Amino acid sequence: MATVWVNGQEIKLQDGEKLNAIEAAQRIGVEIPHYCWHPDLTVVASCRMCLVEVGERKPDGTVSMQPRVVPGCQTPVKDGSVVVTDSKKAKDAQAGTLEYLLLNHPLDCPVCDQAGECDLQDYSYKYGRGYSRFKDDKLQKADKDHIGENITLYTDRCVMCTRCVRFTREISGTSELQVINRGAAAEIDIFPDQPCNNKLAGNVVDLCPVGALCSKDFLYKQRVWFLQESNSVCPGCSTGCSINVSQNKNIVYRLTPRTNPDAQGSFMCDEGRFGFKYINAAQRLSAPLTKAGDRHVHVTWDALMPRLRRELKETVSRLGNQFAVVLSPFMTVEEAYLAAVYFQGLSAEVKFVLGPVPIHGSDDKYPKGPHGEAPAADKVKFTIRAEKCPNLRGVVPVIDHFQDDLIEWNDFIDAVNGGQFKAAYAVGGYPSAWVTSEEVSALSKLEFLAVQDVLPSALTAIAKYVLPGGSFAEKEGTFVNHNLLAQEIKRAINGPGEARADGRIFLELLERRGLFHAPTIRAELAKSIPYFEALGRGDLGAFGVFLSKGKTTNRMASSGSAVAGS
Numbered sequence: 001m002a003t004v005w006v007n008g009q010e011i012k013l014q015d016g017e018k019l020n021a022i023e024a025a026q027r028i029g030v031e032i033p034h035y036c037w038h039p040d041l042t043v044v045a046s047c048r049m050c051l052v053e054v055g056e057r058k059p060d061g062t063v064s065m066q067p068r069v070v071p072g073c074q075t076p077v078k079d080g081s082v083v084v085t086d087s088k089k090a091k092d093a094q095a096g097t098l099e100y101l102l103l104n105h106p107l108d109c110p111v112c113d114q115a116g117e118c119d120l121q122d123y124s125y126k127y128g129r130g131y132s133r134f135k136d137d138k139l140q141k142a143d144k145d146h147i148g149e150n151i152t153l154y155t156d157r158c159v160m161c162t163r164c165v166r167f168t169r170e171i172s173g174t175s176e177l178q179v180i181n182r183g184a185a186a187e188i189d190i191f192p193d194q195p196c197n198n199k200l201a202g203n204v205v206d207l208c209p210v211g212a213l214c215s216k217d218f219l220y221k222q223r224v225w226f227l228q229e230s231n232s233v234c235p236g237c238s239t240g241c242s243i244n245v246s247q248n249k250n251i252v253y254r255l256t257p258r259t260n261p262d263a264q265g266s267f268m269c270d271e272g273r274f275g276f277k278y279i280n281a282a283q284r285l286s287a288p289l290t291k292a293g294d295r296h297v298h299v300t301w302d303a304l305m306p307r308l309r310r311e312l313k314e315t316v317s318r319l320g321n322q323f324a325v326v327l328s329p330f331m332t333v334e335e336a337y338l339a340a341v342y343f344q345g346l347s348a349e350v351k352f353v354l355g356p357v358p359i360h361g362s363d364d365k366y367p368k369g370p371h372g373e374a375p376a377a378d379k380v381k382f383t384i385r386a387e388k389c390p391n392l393r394g395v396v397p398v399i400d401h402f403q404d405d406l407i408e409w410n411d412f413i414d415a416v417n418g419g420q421f422k423a424a425y426a427v428g429g430y431p432s433a434w435v436t437s438e439e440v441s442a443l444s445k446l447e448f449l450a451v452q453d454v455l456p457s458a459l460t461a462i463a464k465y466v467l468p469g470g471s472f473a474e475k476e477g478t479f480v481n482h483n484l485l486a487q488e489i490k491r492a493i494n495g496p497g498e499a500r501a502d503g504r505i506f507l508e509l510l511e512r513r514g515l516f517h518a519p520t521i522r523a524e525l526a527k528s529i530p531y532f533e534a535l536g537r538g539d540l541g542a543f544g545v546f547l548s549k550g551k552t553t554n555r556m557a558s559s560g561s562a563v564a565g566s
Ligand code: SF4
Pocket: 157, 158, 159, 160, 161, 162, 163, 164, 165, 188, 204, 207, 208, 209, 210, 212, 213
């Protein structure tokens, strides 16, 4: 086991562990400031922000230090390494680097979008001189709005760390960005008419340590210190990227990736990043409705619930296996479980149906080759999955537990057309239209239909009851990704108007007391369904827990996806 000293504190490394000085220092909470280094990109050691003193402790206990400061990002630590970040020599080097970077960097802080999360601002405060000796005019460079459809470049704010350039070369593989010119004239740019529009492009904004690359979508919408962040999981595909949801006053302003080595690493795709707009849409379902003649009328939850309970009880006991409950792969595990418990409690004959599983093309793998080809299997660094729902592997096992056969959506529609089903309670939660007009016309034959959803549709239009549910940002619960990683999503905002998180609706249908509390339901679920045993610890931590593959239901194990191709 190797031993390393950082500012006199001892750190033990695991056998075979490879860390640079920045990572070793992070272990004990010591920050070595850095711009160009990023754990997922190659090391270029160009910004010189991480200069530290390094040396070696000899077996006799004496320490010999190298005469000059060296970049910590490019210094692997080994047994006996000594790193000093807080000596006068190291501090002078850090202050000198910052003074150099600020020579031409405009002091846009009051208007810069990165203010509040700018490494130049923060490091200047912590490690800089605190005053300027520069008397000349700063170099001014033209801003570049053409960098990408979603990205703009404030050229003179750039500290030339080249993280953005390396991202497009090493992670997306699309290589749109480059450095043009030399020295003080160096700028980030694209090749003529080839903007940075790859499907991972938004990550360069997160990677930019200063306010040079900005997201056009977020630009000037909010100061970051007004935002509150909640841990969540992107519902855009079965990759299940860990994300932060940033909101202010119940409006979601941005989604950003949250590093999770067990899920997607450090990045997310643009589809997921910008795909949340439906949450804030004015047309969101925001009040419970019931049919009065041909029209829907508003009804309070207090009036609706007893009536709905009575009617569901009567309809389910009358129709038995002709009553279908459609569970969507956008529901959390807890919601699917509560729904199943409720309807099974009304009749063991009720049938559970898996809602549509959107599959778009095939998995999109990165980094791309020079002609856009997919990488070799062992070189894949990011995958946008074709299966565009977050929780197929959480919802199918719930259905499996309560019922022998999995009824898929298409078979259900055929069965409705064949007269096998007379009533349904359908849960949606999809970010866009999820029923075709043919399907709506089939479902219009049902004598009873209740729809719980987030957006109005042709299906809600024909439903006797419309229950406004919650988007992923409005609820807590668990999503299980393609790799059986179960991750928690946390509530970031309240839903619009009277909309309620789906878990709460089922809890109320069940007439259970108390508030919806995901860890409690999770513990219950872990006890009743062996597949979910790993959820028994309640708190799944920031990275989530893997469900045991050995406990995978037969259907999931055989296909990897319960309904791939449907
Ligand atoms: S634009 Fe940002 S990420 Fe790119 S080189 Fe400049 S500072 Fe670094």
